[in-house]
Amino acid sequence: MNSASALQAQALAASPSAPPSPAPVPYAAGELARYGAPQFALSFVALPLYVFLPEHFATRYAVPLGFLGAMLLLARLADAVLDPIIGRLADHMMGAGHGWRFMASSGVVLVFGFALLLGFPAVLPYAPQPGAFAAVMGLALLLTYAGYSAVGVTHQAWGAALGHNEAERARTFAWRESLGLAGVLVAATVTQLGGAAGFTLVFAISLVLGLWLVKAAPMPRDFLGQHTLHGLRAALEPLHHVAFRRLLLVYLASGVAASVPATLVLFFIRDRIDAADLSGLYLFIYFAFGAACVPLWLRAVRRYGAAASWLLGMALTVAVFLWAALLRPGDRWAYAAVCAASGLALGSDLVLPPALLAGLIRSLGHGGRLEGAYFGIWGMATKLTLALAAGIALPLLADLGYTPGTPATGTLPPLVMAYCLLPCGLKLLSGALLWFGWMRLARNPDFCQQQPRTSP
Numbered sequence: 420m421n422s423a424s425a426l427q428a429q430a431l432a433a434s435p436s437a438p439p440s441p442a443p444v445p446y447a448a449g450e451l452a453r454y455g456a457p458q459f460a461l462s463f464v465a466l467p468l469y470v471f472l473p474e475h476f477a478t479r480y481a482v483p484l485g486f487l488g489a490m491l492l493l494a495r496l497a498d499a500v501l502d503p504i505i506g507r508l509a510d511h512m513m514g515a516g517h518g519w520r521f522m523a524s525s526g527v528v529l530v531f532g533f534a535l536l537l538g539f540p541a542v543l544p545y546a547p548q549p550g551a552f553a554a555v556m557g558l559a560l561l562l563t564y565a566g567y568s569a570v571g572v573t574h575q576a577w578g579a580a581l582g583h584n585e586a587e588r589a590r591t592f593a594w595r596e597s598l599g600l601a602g603v604l605v606a607a608t609v610t611q612l613g614g615a616a617g618f619t620l621v622f623a624i625s626l627v628l629g630l631w632l633v634k635a636a637p638m639p640r641d642f643l644g645q646h647t648l649h650g651l652r653a654a655l656e657p658l659h660h661v662a663f664r665r666l667l668l669v670y671l672a673s674g675v676a677a678s679v680p681a682t683l684v685l686f687f688i689r690d691r692i693d694a695a696d697l698s699g700l701y702l703f704i705y706f707a708f709g710a711a712c713v714p715l716w717l718r719a720v721r722r723y724g725a726a727a728s729w730l731l732g733m734a735l736t737v738a739v740f741l742w743a744a745l746l747r748p749g750d751r752w753a754y755a756a757v758c759a760a761s762g763l764a765l766g767s768d769l770v771l772p773p774a775l776l777a778g779l780i781r782s783l784g785h786g787g788r789l790e791g792a793y794f795g796i797w798g799m800a801t802k803l804t805l806a807l808a809a810g811i812a813l814p815l816l817a818d819l820g821y822t823p824g825t826p827a828t829g830t831l832p833p834l835v836m837a838y839c840l841l842p843c844g845l846k847l848l849s850g851a852l853l854w855f856g857w858m859r860l861a862r863n864p865d866f867c868q869q870q871p872r873t874s875p
Contacts, residue, residue, distance in 0.1 A: 445587055446637055448594075454581065454636035455595035457522065457574055457629035462602030463609075463622035464533055464567050472536075473813065474685040477823050480540045484817045486549070490556055492810030498564035499802035502572065503655060505565075506795015509573040513580075513791065518573055519634050525569030526630055530623050532562025537615035564802070572798050574633070576790035579777035581637065589720045589774040593713050596769040600710035607702050657793045660783055663776075667800055669852045670772050673733065674804030676845030677768055680740070680838050682808045683816075686823060687838045693748040701758045708762030709769070716766045725771045725778070726858050732767025733850040737843050739764060744831070744839035773797075812837050 446454075473491070476482040512521040536559035545552045578595055582588040602625065609618050657663045680687075684702075689695040719728035739760045746753055773794075780786055780793050819833040831840075 450637050451594040453632045455598040456632035458595045458599035459602035460626035460629045462599045463606045482545045484813045488810050488813035492806045494560035495802045495806035499799040502799035503795040505569050506572050506791040509576050509791030522570050522573050523630050525566050526626050529566025534619045535559040572794050575794040579790040586721050588777045592773045593770045597710050597713050600706050603706045657796050665856045671800050672849035675807050676842040678804045678808035679812050679842050683838045692754045694751045705758040705762040708759045709765035712763045713766045725775050729767050729771040732764045733846050735764040737846050740839045740843050
């Protein structure tokens with residue numbers, strides 16, 4: 420700094436007309452609850468798509484596992500390609516003050532696609548017309564995923580611009596994810612009652628209510644929606660930053676580890692634990708413990724930081740699934756304990772990664788400008804993890820000779836290896852990437868300023 424600049428800085432510091440800015444007031448619980456409300460309804464979509472749909476189509480409508488895996492893989496890959504574009508559009512709409520309108524119009528597309536997906540197999544069976552079945556299923560999946568992504572990415576970008584430190588950002592996403600887990604519990608209950616039409620109606624009403632509430636939620640204080648980059652270049656700008664790529668790689672590995680058991684859980688409950696009648700209870704325990712334990716992860720963030728807390732959650736997940744691998748048919752209550760412990764770990768996966776990303780966006784100087792672009796690519800990574808889980812785990816089980824409805828006996832049958840041991844290996848990989856690829860390098864003060872312009 421030259422002498423003139425130093426004198427100017429001293430004058431500004433001493434000037435009575437430049438009082439220190441007051442510390443931002445944290446958002447009230449009611450404000451964050453209104454912000455998180457749409458996630459309650461979005462969870463109605465996530466539960467059937469990622470947990471119930473493969474088992475439901477395979478057992479009730481006799482749809483082959485290999486076909487299901489291929490359809491889900493293709494639909495999720497196609498959806499993933501759209502996410503960066505959706506993210507940039509979300510930035511534009513948020514910057515223009517039309518974020519809520521974009522969410523509402525996308526919600527209409529979501530409801531239509533979801534209703535079609537749940538309703539069409541009853542009138543168009545797979546066996547006589549597999550080609551027509553595939554076409555309608557593909558359209559329904561694409562509409563559902565596109566609407567879901569547009570609402571979800573905009574909602575995440577909105578939340579990422581709230582909060583002024585790591586603890587506040589974690590608190591914002593904690594409200595969002597806790598309401599999402601509450602939605603999962605309600606969705607699981609409605610699913611047990613049966614009826615695609617009733618489930619769709621409850622979902623539509625929940626989404627309308629959530630969108631009405633979020634309209635009155637606090638808007639980001641500094642969302643500008645302006646950047647020197649435009650179009651596809653702006654949508655892909657996050658990938659130019661090594662810090663984001665390292666965090667995204669951790670998220671990918673951890674996400675695949677979580678998606679594999681989510682895809683196979685109902686098969687495991689029925690064919691390994693021999694407790695199909697308790698599947699609703701197990702899912703309730705899992706998600707209830709996930710919601711109840713979110714405050715513990717917020718406390719851990721305040722004490723240890725978000726990255727270290729996420730690493731702790733990964734270690735807990737590995738321990739839980741190693742325990743699950745030891746269970747045998749009839750170990751019903753032991754599996755209930757597994758569900759409770761894995762629910763505890765769930766909170767770290769839901770709350771901490773987006774909080775880390777929101778902080779990184781601020782550190783890179785993109786706060787209030789490119790949140791949608793970051794969460795668009797983040798959403799694309801989420802779709803890739805789910806696509807890999809469905810497109811690899813289901814066909815692999817079929818190739819190994821596993822047939823849905825056949826008891827998985829023995830020490831390490833294919834179902835146990837896929838449901839328990841594969842996620843353990845992937846979580847260990849994600850933990851190593853977090854420790855060596857993110858936490859150690861993040862201590863470098865210049866880490867966030869590295870912006871190589873080569874292809875990621």
